[in-house]
Amino acid sequence: MTRGAYSFVRTFAPQPARDLCPDRHYLLCASAGTLRLEAQGQAWLLPPARAALIEAGRPIRVSIPRPATTASVLFDTGFAPTPPAPLTVFDLDPLARELLAGCRTWGESDEPLTAYAEALFAALAAVTWRLARQPSPVVVPAGRSPELRRALALTEQRLGDGVLFEDVAAEVGLAPRSLARRFEEEAGMTWRAVLRRMRVVAAIEELAAGDAPVTDIAFAVGYASLSAFNAAFKELTGRTPTEYRASFRP
Missing domain, CATH: 1.10.10.60 (Homeodomain-like)
Known part of the structure; x- marks a missing residue:
């Protein structure tokens, strides 16, 4: 059984756009560099100051224009509630960035989360779900x-x-x-x-x-x-x- 939530940290070289459809709620962001996200006829840029919260089962297109390191988290649908909207891009506050950094230790694994890790991921979900209620206006049409x-x-x-x-x-x-x-x-x-x-x-x-x-x-x-x-x-x-x-x- 996989974890109820896990962090996805990986460094990528520049890559062309590819289509994704995550089966978990997806908090997509970068700790270095930028990611480009396209969905629902719109496009966004995600530097480390911004994140996208994507509901499980929602198709997206992601590209990496320059070398980047992801700092994303995937939440099982039973671990975190349905996001406020199918897809929202918003600015991260200092608390959210600290929680993201704290979650980096726990990647995808069959081992269950410790009580501390579970509390950390739950706090991250609570903070970012709240931030997602205030979308960023920096968006362009696709x-x-x-x-x-x-x-x-x-x-x-x-x-x-x-x-x-x-x-x-x-x-x-x-x-x-x-x-x-x-x-x-x-x-x-x-x-x-x-x-x-x-x-x-x-x-x-x-x-x-x-x-x-x-x-x-x-x-x-x-x-x-x-x-x-x-x-x-x-x-x-x-x-x-x-x-x-x-x-x-x-």
Whole structure:
């Protein structure tokens, strides 16, 4: 009989997207590097400051853009209650990160958990289930139609190159008005709003990856001024880039 909960700690080289459907409630997060998660027509980036809580049996797609170390936990459906939502991405607080670190000792095994370990996993579930009630707003659409998915990919590839909506529309073979309608219908927001979120997501990835100056990151993701970048970043995440980076550093 497997444990009611166990920690999954492993270091990965960059990997393309692969589909998963965990049979347990899955707390997916990284202790180093970043993970990319796609599900339900949306996409998220998971640096060490953020986690995803996924209900058992929910299909997801995960990719690893850079070397990363997971710090995830899987909960048996009899050990932890059903999550507040089928999938939620949220910011981890210091208590949740400490509990995650404490659970690393107990990996997948047929040995039962000690009373202490069981209490630790139960506390982690209680804290993260509560945090999952406040989803993070840093999410971008994944798109349903081939045209919109292509438009999203092109936009992401050219964040720092002065990407223009008209050029993206031409490359996917749609008139700008038709592509704008696709964004409204499939993404629920304008292309410019998606672009803004993509730039913040790309900045989060760079903030998690190393110690590059914030100014360099701002220019790399397409902002012409540090003040505009800071304002956009704080409006979406509630923190400045420097504060956000500090939130997932020891």
